[in-house]
Amino acid sequence: MLKKNVETFMGCDAEYKDAAIVLFGAPFDSTTSFRPGTRFASAAIRKESYGLELYSPYQQRELSEFSIFDSGDLELCFGDAKLALAAIEKRAKTILADGKLPFLIGGEHLVTLGSVRAAAKRFADLHILHFDAHADLRDDYLGARLSHACVLRRCQEIVGAGRIYQYGIRSGDKSEFTWGKDRVFTHLFDFDGLRDTLRLLQGKPVYLTVDLDVLDPSVFPGTGTPEPGGVSFDALRSALTEACSCLQIVAADVNELSPHYDASGASTAVACKIVREMLIALGAHRR
Secondary structure, X not given: OOOOOOOOOOOOEOOHHHOOEEEEEEOOOOOOOOOOOHHHHHHHHHHHHHHOOXXXXXXXXXXXXXXXXXXXXXXXXXXXXXXHHHHXXXXXXXXXXXXXXXXXXXXXXXXXXXXHHHHHHHOOOXXXXXXXXXXXXXXXXXXXXXXXXXXXHHHHHHHOOOOEEEEEEOEOOHHHHHHHOOOOEEEEOOOOOHHHHHHHOOOOEEEXXXXXXXXXXXXXXXXXXXXXXXXXXXXXXXXXXXXHHHOEEEEEEEEOOOHHHOOOOHHHHHHHHHHHHHHHHHHHHHO
């Protein structure tokens, strides 16, 4: 049984045995292609979460209504992506084996691969819903096949063609879009048509992965690879709430906050609020 973390995300202080959702942090950013710093995100999100209320006026529910356990951050080897991913997979596997939903807070987006590996071994028909500015479909980045620029390519190799749905994408190498055309559903720029995808995914096990740079930098400057032309906070919040409220989400993550690039703390507050809204929607749906 996992032990309770000393500092938890607000309201996530249930006992492990009682929890339906289990948080864990993956402070890893060793393959970041531009500006590093996401290793500090999970700790910053926990700390700053106490500046927010437990109550969501959007959903008219309170986070404390649900049993959520925060198991803290993994101690990861910064210099070895394979070891880091193995540790993430092991933690997600433990949580899934106990019938709970693992909720990963990164970290760079590569950390998703460890959690997807665990989920795919438990759910043979796993699908992935991906919100991001970047396609992340490169086969390698500067020769490295384990990179946050390649994470969805590695995930596709696990789940197979036609099982990844991307929204908000507005950046990528031409080869990524060419390769992904017949293998991945990619919707550019926004969330138009998302409800059609949600209907397609009904009844299927879904891994939900969120790269916060899907947000416009005017809303979320605290990230390593900011991309102009992103979505608004409310568009992302609404899309995530709807997805978490109607799909069979079996695991989820939120990634790519680099808190020190936004000294105002606004980006961290945005991340906290996104996590809160997702947890409330997930908790209500699992009841």
